[in-house]
Each structure stands twice: as C-alpha cells, then as structure tokens.
Amino acid sequence: MSAGFPEVRARRLRGTAALRSMVAETALRPAELVLPVFIKEGIADPQPISSMPGVVQHTRDSLRKAAAEAAEAGVGGIIVFGVPADKDAQGSAADDPEGISQLAIADIRAEVGDGLVVLADLCLCEYTDHGHCGIVTPGGSVDNDSTLERYASTAIAQARAGAHMVAPSGMMDGQVGAIRKALDGAGFRDVPICAYSAKYASAFYGPFREAAEGAPRFGDRATHQQDPANAREALREVELDLAEGADMVMIKPALSYLDIIRRVADTVRVPVAAYQVSGEFAMLEAAAANGWLDRDKAIMETLTSIRRAGASVILTYWATEVARRLRA
Template identity: 65%
Template sequence: MPFPADRPRRLRQSPAMRRLVAETHVQPSQLILPMFIAEGITEPRPITSMPGVVQHTRDTARKAYAEAAALGLGGVMLFGVPEHKDAQGSGALDPEGILNVALADARAEVGDDLLVMSDLCLDEFTDHGHCGVLDAQGRVDNDATLEIYAQMGVVQAESGAHVVGPSGMMDGQVGVVRSALDAAGHDDTVILAYAVKYSSAFYGPFREAVGSSLQGDRKTYQQDPANSREAIREVLLDIDEGADIVMVKPALSYLDVIADVRAAVDVPVAAYNISGEMAMVEAAAANGWLDRERTIDEIILSIRRAGAEIVLTYWAAELAARLSR
C-alpha cells in the first residue's frame, strides 16, 4: 500500500502549529456588544430567553460600557426600552428619551475609547411594534418613516453616537439619514447600514428583550429568506446612498449571503449573530447536548470565515475575556 505523497495532517499536529497556519482569526476589536437599556427600572431585568443578557439600568449600563472598553471590544450597539410608546414612536426623537440619554451616558463614560453605536429604528418606540409609522390602511408608510429616521439620526449623533445603524429596511433610509447628518454638521458620524435584514423566525428572543408590541409581521419590508441576489441589490443601493459599513442580519442562517456581499463590495461588512441563534446554543448547552464554549467559538469563527470583518454578538464580552487569557 503506497504512502500518501501529500500529508496535510502535518499542519494540524499541535495547537502551536494550528495557530501558526490558521486562516481566520477572531479579535476583540472585531466584536460589537448589543445592549438593552430600559427606562424606569432600578435593577437589571433578566431576559429569560437569552441567558446572561439583561435589560440594563442606566447605572449598570455605564459599568458595562467601561468593561467593554477595557476588554478592547470594537463597540457597543445600544437599544432603548421605553416605558411608554405611541403610534409615532415619539420617544425616539426625545433628547431625554431612554436611548438618547443612554448614548450620552456611554459617550461620557468611554469617550472615544470605544465606539458608541445606536440602533436607528422605531420598533422599540411604537405601540404597534412596526419599524415605521402606519398609514390610514395600517400599512407601514415608507416615506413618512424616512422623515422621522432623518430626525432620529441627528438626535442620536447629538446625543453622542459615533455610529448610527438604520435598521428598519425602509427604501432610501441611508440616503435621508446621511443628508440630515451632513446638513446638521455631523458629517463624521458613521452609518452602519442594516442593508440586508431578513424576515426571520430567529428574532423571537429579541422581541422579549425590547418588550416588542408587534402586531402582524414585517414581511412587507424585511427581506424574503428565499432571496439572495436581492441582498446584493440592497447593499449596493445603501452604499450609493452613503453607507460606510453594511450588515447582514441574521448571520448564521445567511453565511452564504455574507460571503456574497463580501465578494461584491469594498466597504467593511458586518453580521449580527442574533438572539435566536444565541438562545438555541444556550438551551442546548444547558441540556448538556453541546460544549458551550467550543460551539460559541465555532459559530463566531464561521461568521468571520464567511467574510464579516465585524460581528455583533451577545457573547462579545465573554469571548473577548477568553481571548485575552
């Protein structure tokens, strides 16, 4: 029996050798920690479907910002959870609203040592739970929503956001936000566009996290999971409108889309490892079905390998702490 002429196993024989030839790496600076800051609570409120994740008070959030900076994370993405909602999502525009004061808190805590990012969407603030305002027929009104998004971008930048993330999948959202920011003198504010956001079943735990009031679904504006070519169209439109970074959400079920987007554009690509993806791992690990740490590492590595330079993940702080050991 002839011996093999080529022996790939030589490059796998020890941890040191595997580290030397590894093609993909995960660094803390590539990770963004999503955080929820709730109005009107005095203690952190656990999110039952997302073990280890909480709705923060403003005080506990400040400690988390400082920890994220010390760990060398790339940034934090903030979501506000208001006590009161209305049809217009007016709390999103209030400088004293929970998201905007959280942005100010974060910027005061970390300055420029950590990127402070803000979700720019109305779903947390509307009593109907949609990402935009509704017309007389109860449909999401794209262009009326754009007017609010433009104002939100300016308020968030003035509150301290280094990066704003339009996430509502409204047509034209990046262009109106870019124009409004520039007109208000915030031409240095970065836009991380949720360019490819699919209508996904994996958002379930997130809706608990933000106390969603959603009635119906978002299939008329979030992308159809059946389509991948459409993703490239969405990305290119956002770049033409001024997006600095483009994002695919969810990540794990759309690794092919991440790879396609990475091949199509020359701007940084982000991906969001979302709540349902996290919850599945945590549930399986709690039942002893998976090695939790190895599974987390493999998932984040797969997202990086697909082409995302930036990964939003609820495991960001844990991963960064482990990477620094």
C-alpha cells in the same frame, strides 16, 4: 499529476495546538466584536431576559458598568437599543433629546469616551405602541416615506447625544440617503452610517422582541424585511445603500445567511458586519444547558464561521466574554 498519499500528509500541519494556531487561516480579534445592549427606562435594577440567559435590560448605572467592562476587555463597539416607558404611534421617544436611548448614549460616552465605538440602532419598533418599524397608515401598512422623516430626526438626536455611528435597521427604501442628508445638514458629516442592508424576515428574532419589547401588535414585517429565499436581492439592497452613502453594511441574521455574507464581502469594498442574533444565541445556550453541546467551543466555532464567511465586524451578545477569552 500531483503527488498524493503517502507523500502528501495534510495532517502534518495539525499535529499540535501551536502548529494549528500558526497556520490558522481565520482569526477573531476583540476589536471586531460589537456588544448589543438593552436599556430600559424606569427600572431600579437590571431585568433578566428569560429567553436570553445572562442578558438583561439595563438600568443606566448597570449599562455604564457593562460598557466599561466591554472596553476593558477590548471589545470594539457597543450598539444601544432603548426601551422607553411610554410608547405612541409616532415613536416619539426615538428622537426625544431626553429619551432613554439618547441618555444611554451620553452615559456610555461619559464612561468610556472613545474607548468603544458607540452605535445607535435607528428604528422605531422599540418606541411605537404598535411595534412596527415606522409610521402605520389607517390601513395597517408601514408608510415608507413618512417613516424616513422620523428616521432623519432620530439620527440627528442620536448624533447629538454622542453616537459615533448610526445603524438604520428598519429596511425602508431610501433610509440611508435620508439619514445622510439629515446628518450632513445638521453638521454631522463625519458620523458614519452602518446600514442593515440585508435584514431578513427571520424566525430567529423572537428573544430580541422580548428584550426590546418591540413585537408587532398585528401583522408582521415581511413587507419590508427580506424574504429568506432571496440572495440576489441582498446584493441589490447593498448596492442601493452604498449609492446612498452607507459606510458599512450589515447582514442579519448571521448563521443562516453565511452565503449572503460571503457574496456581499466578495462584492463590496466597505466593512461588512454580521449580527449573530438573539435566536442564534438562545438556541446555543439552551443546547449547552441541556448538555448537548460544549458551550465554549460552540460559541467560538460559530463566531469563527461568521468571520470566515467574510464579516469584518460581528455583533454578538457574547462579545465581552469572547474578548476576554481571546485576550487571555
């Protein structure tokens, strides 16, 4: 029989901050954080996002500054979401060499070089006038296979603009394979793919849709995003993406899906990313603004929980702030 109290006193290792730090099982590093940013075409000044305090739709100049600040703080990466001035049914701005996302990617590379990993979100919802993630049929459904052609073309445009990594988020079947084939054929064999492998049809995306101006004009995305009730399905999606050539897999959202992060991390041998999404950000900021939570402690606790669950990369709107805090 093992010894118990009073011989064993677990509190002995919690007596001081230095001691707690020494035996901490989980640690955050600035390099593990990725900052999501929004770049909007045709605005003269950064535009605040009402549902996401402190987050803005950037101009090209303000985005360069934000990228430089993130790099200086030690943030590992930045992921770009573009908001074009003109949208159409095909999402033509997504793969336009002069489209706002491609210009933003080139701007960031010019500003920080390889000081940040520049990820390009690869989807059509920000670029289509109907707000869906792909090509919509006359009957109103998203056509999987014709959408893959648009994703392949967009991946090449993003790589040409200077993206270090592309991140397909549309949850189309076969998207990783189509993108890998396109990148390889265009001479971008060394550009990795971070697949949004388990992206759930979540209620926590609302503020993002304001920021990216990409809410569906009709219907929803439940036909291609995952059902929140399912866990085994996530493992299947991850397995399929890895077989098609994914170099990293992502779980989105994070806090409601810590069990999925853990199961995936225990299964795969590639980096696992998790996206602390806009609704998770907004609810914490709102609670803190009302005095219901200690904001700084809650931010660190949520990020630590995501890291503890098994994520090796975390996308968070607090990336620069937290990186500065960690370095301090």
